[in-house]
Amino acid sequence: MFYNGKMQGILDFGARADVGRMRDRLLAHFPALPAWYRPDPCSQLVLSLISSRTRDALSLLAHRKLLWHFAAWGRVAQAAPGEIEAVIADVRFADRKAVQLQAALAIIGRQHPDFRLDFLGTWPVARAMAWLEKLPGVGPKVAASTLNFSTLRASAFVVDSHVHRVLRRFGFVGPAAATRRAYDFVMAATAGWGADDLDGLHMLLKQLGQTACRALDPACAACPLAPDCRFHRRGGRPRPRRPARAKAVDQPRPRL
Numbered sequence: 001m002f003y004n005g006k007m008q009g010i011l012d013f014g015a016r017a018d019v020g021r022m023r024d025r026l027l028a029h030f031p032a033l034p035a036w037y038r039p040d041p042c043s044q045l046v047l048s049l050i051s052s053r054t055r056d057a058l059s060l061l062a063h064r065k066l067l068w069h070f071a072a073w074g075r076v077a078q079a080a081p082g083e084i085e086a087v088i089a090d091v092r093f094a095d096r097k098a099v100q101l102q103a104a105l106a107i108i109g110r111q112h113p114d115f116r117l118d119f120l121g122t123w124p125v126a127r128a129m130a131w132l133e134k135l136p137g138v139g140p141k142v143a144a145s146t147l148n149f150s151t152l153r154a155s156a157f158v159v160d161s162h163v164h165r166v167l168r169r170f171g172f173v174g175p176a177a178a179t180r181r182a183y184d185f186v187m188a189a190t191a192g193w194g195a196d197d198l199d200g201l202h203m204l205l206k207q208l209g210q211t212a213c214r215a216l217d218p219a220c221a222a223c224p225l226a227p228d229c230r231f232h233r234r235g236g237r238p239r240p241r242r243p244a245r246a247k248a249v250d251q252p253r254p255r256l
Helices: 007-013 015-029 041-050 056-070 073-078 081-087 094-111 118-122 125-133 140-148 161-170 179-189 195-211
Strands: none
Touching: 015 179, 015 195, 041 056, 041 073, 041 094, 041 118, 041 140, 056 073, 056 081, 073 094, 081 094, 118 125, 118 140, 125 140, 140 179, 140 195, 161 179, 161 195
């Protein structure tokens, strides 16, 4: 199975049923997760922005350190990026994220001095996603996390690196599909699902990506989806990583 073409035609190939079966199998495979605390939208935005390519425990600790050090998001918006970087030093790409975080919060502070983003919950999801994605460092994953994981509980699906990998390997999107493409696919295939349903699907796929469907050492024999997985049928071997170009080794990391 492999889905391509325009989003209008996706459901003609049974994507809705396939995603539903995937969820049912994973529900039978993984134990139920306890409910977690949902922060306010701005706090979730900060957590999601600093968490990219970083273990959850380190991201949560960095988030707490920001609150301990600055006490309010308005103070982060006024801080120097170097000061922010020192506080979140344990996350990956801390220098880049510090610049993005300060810039994003500064924009929010100018438009909404109370840093309350509850108004996003009154908008259609597509409009709220578009507003968030105009902020520095905010793409589909951070925007959807802000909407779905926070107190807003909006119907937006979060595609992190684990989820993205599972969707690619299973054949739902192409091997080079961008996060936006994966997001659009799942949103089309799950039309009518509620926020909690999308949250649950995200967590199931993330657990699969962290356990069986690992990036470099996949354990296809332990995967409940293996019989229908395109990647498994082709031998279950990850593509070798391309070697880095030598000229890029000494180049400074870009600031976004």
